[in-house]
Amino acid sequence: MTDSAGRTPAHSSRDPRRFPWQVRDSGQLLLVVAAGVWLVAAVAQTAAEGLRDPRIAIAFGALIAFGEVLRLNLPGDRETAPIGFAGALAYALLIKVGAHVVHYSAEQVVTVATIGMIIGALPHLAVGRPARVSGMAVRLLCIACVAYTFRPLAGNSAVEKHWGLAVTLMTALTVIALLLEAVLTALLRVDEQRARFRVALVDEMRVQLPLGAAVGASALLIAFAAEVMGLAALAVFTAPLLVTQVAFRRYAGIRATYLQTVRALAKVTEIGGYVEAGHSERVSRLGVAIGRELGIHEPQLLELEYAALMHDIGQLSLHDPIPGGATVLVSRQDQQRIAELGADVIQQAQVLGSVAEIVRRQNEPYRDTDHAANGRAGLVPSSKPSGPPPGPPLSSRIIKAANAFDDLVGSSLDPGRAAAAVQRLRLDTASEYDPATVEALSRVVNRRSVML
Amino acid sequence: MGKLSRAALIYIGAVVVSAVVLVARGPFAGLRWQYVVFLGILVIVSESRATQLRKGQLTWSSSSAAMLASVVLVGPVGAAIVGACTALGLRRGPHLLQRVFNTAMYALSAYLAGRAFLAFGGHVGLPDEKSFPAIIAPFAAAALILVAANHGLLSGVLWLTRPRDQMSSGSSGAGVGLSARLLLSDLGYAAYGLLMAALWSVVGFFAPLLVLIPLFVARWAVTQFAEQQKAYEATVGALCQAVETKDFYTRGHSDRVSRGSVMIAREIGMRGERVEAIRYAGMLHDVGKLGVPTKVLQKTGKLTEEEYSAIQLHPMRGLDIVREIGFLDEALAGIMHHHERIDGRGYPMGLAGDEIPEFARVLAVADAFDSMTSTRSYRGARPVAEAIEELRKWSGTQFDPAFVDAFVAALKREGWQLSEPPVIAADDLAAVTAQDHDDPGAPLRVIDSL
Numbered sequence: 001m002t003d004s005a006g007r008t009p010a011h012s013s014r015d016p017r018r019f020p021w022q023v024r025d026s027g028q029l030l031l032v033v034a035a036g037v038w039l040v041a042a043v044a045q046t047a048a049e050g051l052r053d054p055r056i057a058i059a060f061g062a063l064i065a066f067g068e069v070l071r072l073n074l075p076g077d078r079e080t081a082p083i084g085f086a087g088a089l090a091y092a093l094l095i096k097v098g099a100h101v102v103h104y105s106a107e108q109v110v111t112v113a114t115i116g117m118i119i120g121a122l123p124h125l126a127v128g129r130p131a132r133v134s135g136m137a138v139r140l141l142c143i144a145c146v147a148y149t150f151r152p153l154a155g156n157s158a159v160e161k162h163w164g165l166a167v168t169l170m171t172a173l174t175v176i177a178l179l180l181e182a183v184l185t186a187l188l189r190v191d192e193q194r195a196r197f198r199v200a201l202v203d204e205m206r207v208q209l210p211l212g213a214a215v216g217a218s219a220l221l222i223a224f225a226a227e228v229m230g231l232a233a234l235a236v237f238t239a240p241l242l243v244t245q246v247a248f249r250r251y252a253g254i255r256a257t258y259l260q261t262v263r264a265l266a267k268v269t270e271i272g273g274y275v276e277a278g279h280s281e282r283v284s285r286l287g288v289a290i291g292r293e294l295g296i297h298e299p300q301l302l303e304l305e306y307a308a309l310m311h312d313i314g315q316l317s318l319h320d321p322i323p324g325g326a327t328v329l330v331s332r333q334d335q336q337r338i339a340e341l342g343a344d345v346i347q348q349a350q351v352l353g354s355v356a357e358i359v360r361r362q363n364e365p366y367r368d369t370d371h372a373a374n375g376r377a378g379l380v381p382s383s384k385p386s387g388p389p390p391g392p393p394l395s396s397r398i399i400k401a402a403n404a405f406d407d408l409v410g411s412s413l414d415p416g417r418a419a420a421a422v423q424r425l426r427l428d429t430a431s432e433y434d435p436a437t438v439e440a441l442s443r444v445v446n447r448r449s450v451m452l
Numbered sequence: 453m454g455k456l457s458r459a460a461l462i463y464i465g466a467v468v469v470s471a472v473v474l475v476a477r478g479p480f481a482g483l484r485w486q487y488v489v490f491l492g493i494l495v496i497v498s499e500s501r502a503t504q505l506r507k508g509q510l511t512w513s514s515s516s517a518a519m520l521a522s523v524v525l526v527g528p529v530g531a532a533i534v535g536a537c538t539a540l541g542l543r544r545g546p547h548l549l550q551r552v553f554n555t556a557m558y559a560l561s562a563y564l565a566g567r568a569f570l571a572f573g574g575h576v577g578l579p580d581e582k583s584f585p586a587i588i589a590p591f592a593a594a595a596l597i598l599v600a601a602n603h604g605l606l607s608g609v610l611w612l613t614r615p616r617d618q619m620s621s622g623s624s625g626a627g628v629g630l631s632a633r634l635l636l637s638d639l640g641y642a643a644y645g646l647l648m649a650a651l652w653s654v655v656g657f658f659a660p661l662l663v664l665i666p667l668f669v670a671r672w673a674v675t676q677f678a679e680q681q682k683a684y685e686a687t688v689g690a691l692c693q694a695v696e697t698k699d700f701y702t703r704g705h706s707d708r709v710s711r712g713s714v715m716i717a718r719e720i721g722m723r724g725e726r727v728e729a730i731r732y733a734g735m736l737h738d739v740g741k742l743g744v745p746t747k748v749l750q751k752t753g754k755l756t757e758e759e760y761s762a763i764q765l766h767p768m769r770g771l772d773i774v775r776e777i778g779f780l781d782e783a784l785a786g787i788m789h790h791h792e793r794i795d796g797r798g799y800p801m802g803l804a805g806d807e808i809p810e811f812a813r814v815l816a817v818a819d820a821f822d823s824m825t826s827t828r829s830y831r832g833a834r835p836v837a838e839a840i841e842e843l844r845k846w847s848g849t850q851f852d853p854a855f856v857d858a859f860v861a862a863l864k865r866e867g868w869q870l871s872e873p874p875v876i877a878a879d880d881l882a883a884v885t886a887q888d889h890d891d892p893g894a895p896l897r898v899i900d901s902l
Binding site for chain 2: 098163167210211213214217218220221224225227228229230232233236237239240241242243244247248250251254255256257258260261262263264265267268271310313345346347348349350351352
């Protein structure tokens with residue numbers, strides 16, 4: 001006990017590799033610097049050459065700024081600017097406007113896009129909601145890649161003659177740009193949230209796919225339509241994408257409200273004195289961190305979050321609150337009955353069937369099975385039954401461990417106490433807690449004490 | 453779909469006949485049939501993937517884009533034929549008469565849009581770069597006419613076929629009107645029609661397929677939203693029931709208060725969004741009861757001042773919880789003050805008359821009514837007539853008279869689904885309260901001195 005308690009804080013203060021600004025956000029910094037360098041080079045070049053096709057540049061710049069003003073928040077704490085991104089991609093892929101062939105360079109594309117984005121970000125800044133620079137940098141890098149690839153080819157006579165080739169090329173580049181955005185954003189999230197890359201990438205693509213498809217299609221459509229409609233294409237095209245964006249805004253809005261509501265209503269147990277203040281929130285945050293550590297995907301992570309927030313709801317039916325809300329002190333049978341009551345309540349919200357299941361089985365002891373022997377138990381997602389049931393689902397195991405940890409430690413920030421609690425859980429691992437989960441818990445807790 | 457009134461049948465007949473006549477008149481010469489076929493297929497695909505907005509009554513699809521493209525490419529008659537292709541939309545559900553009406557409605561709207569296009573100077577055929585920007589004005593006119601005709605004809609039939617119980621109320625509530633939001637969406641998608649027509653000359657048949665992608669994505673987002681909305685309601689309902697696990701007798705109370713409040717709100721003609729908010733206010737109004745120690749709720753004798761004030765605090769406690777939920781602004785005030793009385797002797801703040809927020813006054817009536825008409829541990833359920841008498845008795849002192857009248861009127865019309873007497877499990881973990889603070893007939897008894 002003294003060993004781990006003594007080592008962790010000392011280890012962090014003496015670690016020469018970890019300077020304060022490098023503990024987090026190192027990936028973000030790298031990204032922003034890369035984008036910045038590229039930008040500076042592009043602006044310099046454009047300034048030297050002068051702005052070509054200024055009317056077109058201004059029109060697209062305005063569209064990009066407009067798109068940036070209408071920034072959108074997607075579920076899972078993501079920020080995106082679909083109209084701006086589509087406009088910038090279209091500008092990079094433009095061949096003709098009306099009958100007039102355009103002649104600007106890739107550097108000009110990057111310059112116009114950046115200026116548009118910055119102008120669009122100003123109103124938000126004025127209201128006190130600064131944009132995520134990392135998000136903007138990601139978009140800029142994707143646009144730069146497309147521009148530098150396509151602009152030299154745009155003037156090529158082969159491309160002009162065979163429009164089939166042009167269409168294929170443009171489509172391919174759009175898809176690549178969207179994939180690149182997903183990859184870079186996933187990398188950022190790995191950095192920020194300690195998620196695993198492959199999991200983060202799959203989650204990112206799943207969330208971005210619908211809107212990304214709309215963005216890509218719209219970008220191609222503007223680029224094609226400009227040939228026929230001239231700059232009127234920008235005006236004509238914006239309305240439908242706006243409608244799409246409104247629909248997404250409402251969707252994201254209600255997702256956020258949902259989470260807000262569950263968080264708020266879960267506090268009911270605290271007001272009644274059934275659990276310690278802040279317990280549900282802490283268990284939920286800890287549980288989600290452990291889940292990420294173990295590579296759980298976002299949809300299941302959300303279920304885990306809900307389950308963790310509501311895991312004590314069964315206690316509401318108790319005659320008298322358990323002192324301090326510590327269910328570890330109550331008999332196994334009573335614990336199970338409380339869990340059942342809670343699960344029944346949650347079951348009523350028909351959509352939360354899997355959440356109810358997680359809550360129902362949160363007290364089940366972890367038993368050693370063949371899966372555990374292979375060491376794979378910790379990696380099997382909660383909802384997939386593979387052969388004979390190997391004990392409670394992963395999410396339940398996580399909640400059990402996180403709940404016990406919080407019952408022992410509470411809101412205390414003392415790293416020694418935290419380490420002692422982890423050790424106690426470890427000692428119980430043979431029958432009670434899943435070893436992989438406890439190890440993940442230990443890593444998460446250590447990271448937290450490092451950051452203090 | 454119930455029996456239709458004579459007026460409704462005449463209306464539908466008129467629409468169908470005009471559509472048929474206008475289309476049959478032609479002219480069919482010079483009609484580019486390959487465009488008609490292709491656009492018809494697009495329309496059928498859009499219709500098959502239409503979004504259900506109101507069960508059995510209303511759906512929305514993105515077919516307006518294809519119809520406006522046809523206005524430009526094949527003129528009014530062609531557009532009408534394309535519109536009529538909606539009849540072939542592979543979708544379960546619509547009654548035959550509904551299908552016939554929809555087909556005629558689309559054909560008629562498309563025809564009128566086509567005429568508007570020509571009237572404002574548009575030319576039928578593939579647009580090229582010389583057509584722009586001159587084509588935008590006639591196209592915009594066509595789009596406006598299409599959407600206006602569609603929504604207008606649809607509103608007409610919805611009005612004429614609205615359910616009987618809504619006919620007597622003068623309210624222009626959420627029942628019949630089509631939202632402005634749908635109108636704007638349709639106009640937005642209309643822009644795509646021009647795009648489709650324009651792109652045809654550049655990339656041929658490929659581009660309209662590309663156009664469908666953003667349309668379907670938007671539709672997907674709308675469906676997701678609707679699903680989340682349902683999930684949200686189910687969840688709030690379930691969690692509110694969790695509050696009621698404290699006492700078997702109050703199970704379902706929040707749900708019934710919610711329904712009662714909505715009845716009153718609709719009766720007095722509240723706007724749609726406020727009705728939604730009051731529904732949630734009803735569901736969440738007693739969430740603060742958790743803050744009251746169980747032993748107080750279970751006490752059968754008189755309460756001490758301390759215990760009474762613990763009960764009095766529950767609206768505030770409820771507020772602390774609900775405050776964190778973003779969209780419930782007006783509902784918050786309703787929850788906080790739902791135990792105020794008109795004569796100013798309520799709690800927590802002793803507000804009187806109009807000082808009490810509207811939502812709170814509505815909740816008070818519904819809350820008391822359900823309490824009286826449900827079984828309690830200390831008395832059986834009272835019949836509805838008696839409960840109404842009580843409401844009337846205390847109208848003006850405890851309750852707002854206007855809302856009492858509205859509630860009684862709504863009750864006479866719709867009736868009230870009584871709660872079932874609860875079955876107590878042998879489980880001793882569940883709690884039962886001995887006094888109900890919502891019951892106006894059995895107010896909490898306070899010991900004057902300790």
